[in-house]
Amino acid sequence: MGFADLHIHSMYSPDATTTVRAVLKQAADVGLDVVAITDHDAITGALEARELASQYNVEVVTGAEVTTSDGHLVALYVEKLPPAGMSLDETLIWIGHHGGIAIAPHPFNNLPNSLDLHVVMGVFNRPRVKGFLKGIEVYNMATRAFNDTAEKLSVYLPLAKTAASDAHVYWAIGVGRTQFHGSSADDLRDALEKASTIPIPFEGKMPAPPLLSWIRRIFMRRLGYISDTVSASSPINTQRFDRDALLKAMKKLKK
Numbered sequence: 001m002g003f004a005d006l007h008i009h010s011m012y013s014p015d016a017t018t019t020v021r022a023v024l025k026q027a028a029d030v031g032l033d034v035v036a037i038t039d040h041d042a043i044t045g046a047l048e049a050r051e052l053a054s055q056y057n058v059e060v061v062t063g064a065e066v067t068t069s070d071g072h073l074v075a076l077y078v079e080k081l082p083p084a085g086m087s088l089d090e091t092l093i094w095i096g097h098h099g100g101i102a103i104a105p106h107p108f109n110n111l112p113n114s115l116d117l118h119v120v121m122g123v124f125n126r127p128r129v130k131g132f133l134k135g136i137e138v139y140n141m142a143t144r145a146f147n148d149t150a151e152k153l154s155v156y157l158p159l160a161k162t163a164a165s166d167a168h169v170y171w172a173i174g175v176g177r178t179q180f181h182g183s184s185a186d187d188l189r190d191a192l193e194k195a196s197t198i199p200i201p202f203e204g205k206m207p208a209p210p211l212l213s214w215i216r217r218i219f220m221r222r223l224g225y226i227s228d229t230v231s232a233s234s235p236i237n238t239q240r241f242d243r244d245a246l247l248k249a250m251k252k253l254k255k
Contacts, residue, residue: 163199
């Protein structure tokens with residue numbers, strides 16, 4: 001059996017605090033076989049991770065957390081991004097036509113940018129789009145207060161159930177993971193297509209208070225520091241990063 005975390009943010013998300021190298025290092029350290037770096041409307045981190053993955057003995061699914069007019073959507077197995085701001089239907093069609101599949105992240109809550117039940121249920125009434133939405137997060141580490149609602153309602157939906165960290169700090173990676181038969185990214189896709197995945201919520205004690213840890217590290221990021229590692233054999237620690245290079249990369253993404 002393999003383990004995956006399909007909702008992770010790297011420093012290419014403006015609200016995250018970890019380099020791609022550190023994401024892969026932490027994923028390997030906590031026993032993940034597959035990860036998806038799903039930055040906000042950005043795929044650069046995912047593509048970078050795929051190039052580095054073999055050094056960390058982890059497989060990478062390329063993707064992103066895409067902004068639709070109806071809420072956020074995790075796009076997986078795509079090489080580029082759909083335009084931000086399209087409807088959920090339009091975005092699902094785009095993802096499907098580009099060889100990808102999608103997961104509804106942190107759904108059915110009153111938080112901004114979450115898909116509501118009405119919107120998700122509507123997908124199954126439209127044959128053109130229903131085949132592209134394959135999964136639903138029933139456990140999201142960052143929105144734990146709402147997980148019970150997602151889990152209960154997911155029983156009525158023909159979707160793979162997933163658990164994910166939605167990590168914005170490095171230590172949260174794998175705090176919420178999805179189990180599947182096999183160990184590769186292809187095996188994972190097959191499991192999502194067959195809705196045979198098993199969500200594994202985190203039931204231990206958090207290494208740090210998540211919100212306070214995130215606030216501290218966002219503050220450090222603004223001062224020019226980020227969680228990073230030099231190599232797969234080096235520890236993750238706080239290091240200076242080249243903010244100008246990051247800003248150039250992010251500007252490029254928006255073009």
